[in-house]
Amino acid sequence: MYLKKQLLILFILLITVTDTFSQQSLDIFGGFSKLITPKFRINSFESNTMNYNKTIDWEFTFSGAVFIAPKTVSDLMMGSVGKSIGNHYLYARYTPGFRKSFLLNTDTLVTISDTVKILNSKLKYSEKFGFGYNYQFSNKFSGGISLRYFEQSYSQDNVYFYFSDSINTLVTITDEYRKEHWRADIGFSYQPIENLLLNVSSYNLFIFAENGEFIDNQNLELKVEKGAIFGIDFEPINSFYLLANLETSGSFIIGSNIRFNIAEGKLGFGLSLFHDKYQEPFIAGFQPSINYSNRSINLNLTAILYSESHEGIMPANDLLNSGIHNITNNQFSYNTINANLNLALNFKPEKNVEFVDVEIINEIFPTFAEEYISIPFAIAKVTNISNSSVVVKPSSFIQAVNDEIIFSPSITIQSGDTTEVQFFTIISESKSDYKKREISQVDFYLSTDYEEYDDEQQKPILINDQNSWDGKVKNLRYFVKSDITQSNKYAKNILSQKKSLFKETPKPLVNFVRTKELFNNFVSNMQYVSDPRASVEYVQFPTQTLKLKGGDCDDLSVAFSSVLESIGIQTAFVDYISTDGISHVNLLVNTKLKPEEVILITKNDKKYMLRKNVKREDEVWIPIEMTSLTNFETSWDIAAQKFYTVAIENYGLSKGSVVIYDIY
Amino acid sequence: MKQLIIIIIILLAVITHAQQFKVDKIKGKVLVQKGTEEEFTQLNKGDILNGDDLIITDKNSFIQLDKDGGKFILDENSALGLSYLKKISINDLLLALAMEEIRNVPKSKNNKIGKNTAVYGEETVVANSMVVTSNNLGERKINGAKQLAENGYQESAIIVAKETYRKYPSTGKNVEDRIYFANLLSSLNLNNEALEEFSTVSKMNLNNDQREKVDEEIEKIKLVLISN
Numbered sequence: 001m002y003l004k005k006q007l008l009i010l011f012i013l014l015i016t017v018t019d020t021f022s023q024q025s026l027d028i029f030g031g032f033s034k035l036i037t038p039k040f041r042i043n044s045f046e047s048n049t050m051n052y053n054k055t056i057d058w059e060f061t062f063s064g065a066v067f068i069a070p071k072t073v074s075d076l077m078m079g080s081v082g083k084s085i086g087n088h089y090l091y092a093r094y095t096p097g098f099r100k101s102f103l104l105n106t107d108t109l110v111t112i113s114d115t116v117k118i119l120n121s122k123l124k125y126s127e128k129f130g131f132g133y134n135y136q137f138s139n140k141f142s143g144g145i146s147l148r149y150f151e152q153s154y155s156q157d158n159v160y161f162y163f164s165d166s167i168n169t170l171v172t173i174t175d176e177y178r179k180e181h182w183r184a185d186i187g188f189s190y191q192p193i194e195n196l197l198l199n200v201s202s203y204n205l206f207i208f209a210e211n212g213e214f215i216d217n218q219n220l221e222l223k224v225e226k227g228a229i230f231g232i233d234f235e236p237i238n239s240f241y242l243l244a245n246l247e248t249s250g251s252f253i254i255g256s257n258i259r260f261n262i263a264e265g266k267l268g269f270g271l272s273l274f275h276d277k278y279q280e281p282f283i284a285g286f287q288p289s290i291n292y293s294n295r296s297i298n299l300n301l302t303a304i305l306y307s308e309s310h311e312g313i314m315p316a317n318d319l320l321n322s323g324i325h326n327i328t329n330n331q332f333s334y335n336t337i338n339a340n341l342n343l344a345l346n347f348k349p350e351k352n353v354e355f356v357d358v359e360i361i362n363e364i365f366p367t368f369a370e371e372y373i374s375i376p377f378a379i380a381k382v383t384n385i386s387n388s389s390v391v392v393k394p395s396s397f398i399q400a401v402n403d404e405i406i407f408s409p410s411i412t413i414q415s416g417d418t419t420e421v422q423f424f425t426i427i428s429e430s431k432s433d434y435k436k437r438e439i440s441q442v443d444f445y446l447s448t449d450y451e452e453y454d455d456e457q458q459k460p461i462l463i464n465d466q467n468s469w470d471g472k473v474k475n476l477r478y479f480v481k482s483d484i485t486q487s488n489k490y491a492k493n494i495l496s497q498k499k500s501l502f503k504e505t506p507k508p509l510v511n512f513v514r515t516k517e518l519f520n521n522f523v524s525n526m527q528y529v530s531d532p533r534a535s536v537e538y539v540q541f542p543t544q545t546l547k548l549k550g551g552d553c554d555d556l557s558v559a560f561s562s563v564l565e566s567i568g569i570q571t572a573f574v575d576y577i578s579t580d581g582i583s584h585v586n587l588l589v590n591t592k593l594k595p596e597e598v599i600l601i602t603k604n605d606k607k608y609m610l611r612k613n614v615k616r617e618d619e620v621w622i623p624i625e626m627t628s629l630t631n632f633e634t635s636w637d638i639a640a641q642k643f644y645t646v647a648i649e650n651y652g653l654s655k656g657s658v659v660i661y662d663i664y
Numbered sequence: 665m666k667q668l669i670i671i672i673i674i675l676l677a678v679i680t681h682a683q684q685f686k687v688d689k690i691k692g693k694v695l696v697q698k699g700t701e702e703e704f705t706q707l708n709k710g711d712i713l714n715g716d717d718l719i720i721t722d723k724n725s726f727i728q729l730d731k732d733g734g735k736f737i738l739d740e741n742s743a744l745g746l747s748y749l750k751k752i753s754i755n756d757l758l759l760a761l762a763m764e765e766i767r768n769v770p771k772s773k774n775n776k777i778g779k780n781t782a783v784y785g786e787e788t789v790v791a792n793s794m795v796v797t798s799n800n801l802g803e804r805k806i807n808g809a810k811q812l813a814e815n816g817y818q819e820s821a822i823i824v825a826k827e828t829y830r831k832y833p834s835t836g837k838n839v840e841d842r843i844y845f846a847n848l849l850s851s852l853n854l855n856n857e858a859l860e861e862f863s864t865v866s867k868m869n870l871n872n873d874q875r876e877k878v879d880e881e882i883e884k885i886k887l888v889l890i891s892n
Contacts, residue, residue, distance in 0.1 A: 605801070
């Protein structure tokens, strides 16, 4: 449902903006999603005007290109440096390869002093260098600016006629016109959820410090029409990315990437296609790419392949009429293969926190699913090795019981401190039926600011089967809760046979009479049997006990508690803790009688106890011994005698030798 | 068989723990309710009683019990569970008082069971005559508790009184009795507990004398608490 919603958002955005957007956003790095590895900047001003990144410290980039032109040439395209300082990021790039030259041959021959000269015009465009800045306002929102410096020149051979009294001559002179300008753009990115990044940026927003012009040939100057780029990066499934950059001129680029874990790093493949308003055909070209990155380096190999060949001699009018809008990607650009190397030089620690140790404190009993939401199954000692306080997000994945990584509550650890971090989990119902005990592996993770985990550890853990019990009476309630529907059927079946009896029963006595009738029926069909396992505690689910018609003390208590709870009669377990560690369990049942009404069921005030309900009103609870499979009165007497003596008279409840565990 | 053994062990554990009393003297109608039995039977001189028995004296009746040479007389119109006829420590008294809270049902956040349960009983109102006070057992127990206090078993007396107030709510409305047992707490220097009890009493419907007495006691205890 969640994925569908995200895809719908993506689809609507694509439809909305397709018609409204020049291909300014094609860069030489392959159109990789910014989500892929924000630690490396595998995109540049062209598609990342706002300088979105999560570089840890320093990053250096070198790019070279091979142009598959009539004469294949190679060139150093770019060198850049980025530095992250807190929430600030600074970027500078030198772009000697960002240039485009044209030779306009007029086919005009001039013969001067027996020398034949061809008149030509030359056009040169280049982007020299640029600077970028980004500020991270929050984990989800950041904004930035880019500044770029351009130079362009136009030179034209002209014939000048010189004359004097004695001599007349023709001279060819090259006239040159130059123009320089700066361009500034802004952009913002917003990451509402981990796998979705939305961004918007301008192009040619501010053109300033303009100097010079192409006199009489202004139409050949680099076009600087203003516009905006709307971008979306999306990871619908793990390691598969979609991206789209749509420009207000109508141009767009869309692409996808996929990544695989390999050799301590990740290998990725991408394919983008782009439409340029100023190029034919509609899909002007493709951009296949391959990428490998690990903690320290990133390598890209990217091709820009145009749908129509741009090689050879072309009519000058094509240029004179439309000019160019983009130096690196225009209707005259050659197919290119770009190679890009990013080096991450990190002088900060690679991680903020690390495990000292992880201890599994509770093996997993699948039936106690609720237990592990509030009680940790493992505790780790974690040290903050950074120079500042960090918020640690612990998470874990137990292969046998989890569908996904489960995050435990975050904890703040001061610099240099070691503290205990608790791990909780959620038992998946769909993962397994938990019929057998097994050893599974737990992956423990610690994460802080970085995209990758700061530290990981793996430990084995015992996953018990669904009938296993840890011997703690308080956890018997999970067996009661697990099978309430069958118990309800059983109870209703018995009670429906006694309708006439209940019709005459005063309402205050309903709970008591139902308990009595259900108990008498329950025990009449039951046999006491010892625990089938010697070493590991085994508890039957109520359905099993009702089906097998027998069980031990725990099984019978659980089953009868489930029967009563299923029809709304509150129960509790009484745990008599003996010094040898072996517990005996009784059941407490809430008759809902008020103290004034107790005479309706007994004249002996040792046979019940009062417990205040949530409204602070006393209600009468009676104990029942489940191993006495005789009748209700006897079981009540036996349990009452023990409860009064041990729990009340000898202060067992206060001393902790008797503990009451409510089912809910 | 195993089931039988468990029951026997449970019973033995309870029985062997019990202390025994002998009926030394008796006059009039004195009944005993043994263990968890429902019925009361007449006592006679020489009968042996267990610690989990409850004795009840009628009007113009009394009973003298003997335990290892020690004598205890329960006067008319009184009731006493023999398990309370023992000296207990202040610590045990505090434990017993703490049990009051332990017994409460915790507030439930997600009890979703039972909301749709069919109720088979009719909306029958219990006739007043059905809700009897069980031979004024509560009042008799309070009388018995006072006699415990007078015989040096103040701690036991307080436990009995507190238990009786809950199990027989009408007894808790007797202001003079409440003041009596509140004073008992005070005499044992259980000032916080005494203050709580007097504060509860002060919210009841008191006459002028009672109001003056209770306010005076509250002030006195507050001074003691402040000076400590």
